[in-house]
Amino acid sequence: MHIYQSTVSTEAPLWKSEIVCAPSFNETDPMGVVWHGNYFRFFESAREALFEALDYGYKEMNRTGYIWPVVETKIKYRLPWMLEEKASVIATITEYENRLRIKYEIRRERDGKLLTVGETVHMAFDLENKSALFETPEVFRKKLGLG
Amino acid sequence: MHIYQSTVSTEAPLWKSEIVCAPSFNETDPMGVVWHGNYFRFFESAREALFEALDYGYKEMNRTGYIWPVVETKIKYRLPWMLEEKASVIATITEYENRLRIKYEIRRERDGKLLTVGETVHMAFDLENKSALFETPEVFRKKLGLG
Amino acid sequence: MHIYQSTVSTEAPLWKSEIVCAPSFNETDPMGVVWHGNYFRFFESAREALFEALDYGYKEMNRTGYIWPVVETKIKYRLPWMLEEKASVIATITEYENRLRIKYEIRRERDGKLLTVGETVHMAFDLENKSALFETPEVFRKKLGLG
Amino acid sequence: MHIYQSTVSTEAPLWKSEIVCAPSFNETDPMGVVWHGNYFRFFESAREALFEALDYGYKEMNRTGYIWPVVETKIKYRLPWMLEEKASVIATITEYENRLRIKYEIRRERDGKLLTVGETVHMAFDLENKSALFETPEVFRKKLGLG
Numbered sequence: 024m025h026i027y028q029s030t031v032s033t034e035a036p037l038w039k040s041e042i043v044c045a046p047s048f049n050e051t052d053p054m055g056v057v058w059h060g061n062y063f064r065f066f067e068s069a070r071e072a073l074f075e076a077l078d079y080g081y082k083e084m085n086r087t088g089y090i091w092p093v094v095e096t097k098i099k100y101r102l103p104w105m106l107e108e109k110a111s112v113i114a115t116i117t118e119y120e121n122r123l124r125i126k127y128e129i130r131r132e133r134d135g136k137l138l139t140v141g142e143t144v145h146m147a148f149d150l151e152n153k154s155a156l157f158e159t160p161e162v163f164r165k166k167l168g169l170g
Numbered sequence: 171m172h173i174y175q176s177t178v179s180t181e182a183p184l185w186k187s188e189i190v191c192a193p194s195f196n197e198t199d200p201m202g203v204v205w206h207g208n209y210f211r212f213f214e215s216a217r218e219a220l221f222e223a224l225d226y227g228y229k230e231m232n233r234t235g236y237i238w239p240v241v242e243t244k245i246k247y248r249l250p251w252m253l254e255e256k257a258s259v260i261a262t263i264t265e266y267e268n269r270l271r272i273k274y275e276i277r278r279e280r281d282g283k284l285l286t287v288g289e290t291v292h293m294a295f296d297l298e299n300k301s302a303l304f305e306t307p308e309v310f311r312k313k314l315g316l317g
Numbered sequence: 318m319h320i321y322q323s324t325v326s327t328e329a330p331l332w333k334s335e336i337v338c339a340p341s342f343n344e345t346d347p348m349g350v351v352w353h354g355n356y357f358r359f360f361e362s363a364r365e366a367l368f369e370a371l372d373y374g375y376k377e378m379n380r381t382g383y384i385w386p387v388v389e390t391k392i393k394y395r396l397p398w399m400l401e402e403k404a405s406v407i408a409t410i411t412e413y414e415n416r417l418r419i420k421y422e423i424r425r426e427r428d429g430k431l432l433t434v435g436e437t438v439h440m441a442f443d444l445e446n447k448s449a450l451f452e453t454p455e456v457f458r459k460k461l462g463l464g
Numbered sequence: 465m466h467i468y469q470s471t472v473s474t475e476a477p478l479w480k481s482e483i484v485c486a487p488s489f490n491e492t493d494p495m496g497v498v499w500h501g502n503y504f505r506f507f508e509s510a511r512e513a514l515f516e517a518l519d520y521g522y523k524e525m526n527r528t529g530y531i532w533p534v535v536e537t538k539i540k541y542r543l544p545w546m547l548e549e550k551a552s553v554i555a556t557i558t559e560y561e562n563r564l565r566i567k568y569e570i571r572r573e574r575d576g577k578l579l580t581v582g583e584t585v586h587m588a589f590d591l592e593n594k595s596a597l598f599e600t601p602e603v604f605r606k607k608l609g610l611g
Contacts, residue, residue, distance in 0.1 A: 025320060049358055053228070060214070068341055081200070095247065103239070199343065200342065214488050214490055215465065215488055227548050353537060375494070389538075394534060
């Protein structure tokens with residue numbers, strides 16, 4: 024992919040990132056559009072931009088004793104996303120209390136049309152006790168600027 | 171991935187394939203498990219085995235004037251799938267009348283545990299008229315052994 | 318991947334792009350470093366930035382009747398590239414007369430160390446005559462600002 | 465990818481595997497052929513089949529204290545490899561004394577034509593001492609059936 028611009032908002036309760044990007048050749052399929060499984064790469068790039076701005080990248084997650092595996096995901100593909108077509112990938116945190124839910128939208132730059140909506144659901148996993156958490160750990164609440 | 175065995179059942183109404191396989195190094199992430207977006211590669215391999223047995227691979231789809239893009243997908247990741255861990259990826263056609271719905275299960279070989287469930291929903295797209303179909307084209311019903 | 322910055326120089330004979338970027342989770346392997354086959358995605362991003370600046374993206378290549386498949390490639394991996402580690406990926410056109418040769422360097426941002434060197438060799442393929450060219454077509458020479 | 469058949473020869477000095485396989489949709493690009501960086505996935509599948517037969521998979525490498533990162537690679541792409549086209553990917557160990565060199569060939573099934581040749585060079589890395597080895601460790605010589 025190519026990323027032209029990246030903006031992040033980390034003020035509670037509007038944790039949100041937007042990357043303006045275009046698919047690379049290797050992300051598109053014989054129809055000349057992004058292959059359906061590759062959307063997760065774009066979602067991941069937007070999510071990583073958001074977590075980097077929250078000072079909660081992978082290294083920091085590990086340092087604080089947690090990882091956040093994806094436990095559920097879904098996507099609706101409304102319109103195809105073409106090779107070289109610029110679009111905004113927007114990631115928004117919509118739940119954090121128990122599980123972490125992040126919603127994604129992909130909007131085409133030239134006309135603002137919504138191409139794709141999706142979400143990933145993550146659970147905190149405690150590395151020391153090797154167990155899933157059913158409540159968000161204190162450290163992540165702090166990263167989110169909550170009490 | 172490595173595929174050890176592949177079995178397909180194409181008798182209506184039990185269109186189903188099962189591939190016994192294990193993830194490759196390049197499909198796993200820093201946690202040593204399959205990265206969440208790579209499950210779509212395994213689903214695709216199982217789906218392709220099924221469609222090949224139905225004599226309805228990509229070349230044949232094109233020849234008959236249709237393609238079948240994914241319009242929706244979802245996955246629940248119950249247990250992680252480790253590098254070198256053998257599992258069965260099972261693809262089953264559960265709807266074909268309007269949209270094509272394929273369900274997937276991934277079961278670990280050593281204990282039969284269900285690791286993952288998912289689905290992909292596809293729509294027929296008529297290449298000549300450049301339009302989506304809301305009913306399954308006759309040619310696909312024939313490939314399914316229906317009427 | 319995440320791209321933080323992109324700069325391109327298109328004045329003959331210094332056709333060169335540099336993207337400052339960091340690997341995403343999905344591009345790293347169980348060792349926590351970029352998987353060896355994924356370097357081609359980074360090279361492609363840098364190459365695409367360069368060709369976009371030369372007004373010779375895929376759509377434009379097609380419009381002018383040529384594509385440029387990779388016919389050869391090689392890489393030396395000197396030092397591992399870690400998840401979240403910022404680095405510059407630099408693509409430079411070093412030959413264009415017959416085949417197109419692009420060299421790549423990846424340099425770590427924090428200390429300037431050279432992590433990786435590589436190259437891709439491309440040949441022009443004439444879409445109308447369905448044949449490989451052994452001399453660079455006029456249109457590409459113009460894009461390069463040569464006569 | 466889909467793998468139809470896999471055969472391995474582990475008798476010294478003919479360590480060699482061959483997988484008969486075909487590319488999946490997600491491995492092919494807008495030209496309908498395998499994207500140049502995805503060949504490393506096919507090489508990896510053939511290499512993993514070989515190492516599994518030598519009882520030297522990743523878990524076993526780790527257990528014995530070594531990993532084998534790729535330090536160099538190259539490929540010549542002679543003919544394109546099409547979606548759904550069956551081919552043999554053959555991996556052969558050609559050096560093991562200092563560095564491990566594995567050569568790869570991809571041959572189309574329908575006419576035996578050589579599509580691609582490549583190689584990967586690996587070095588043993590001692591996990592305990594965190595250092596590269598310049599001679600093959602005893603344990604790997606044993607796996608190869610040498611003294």
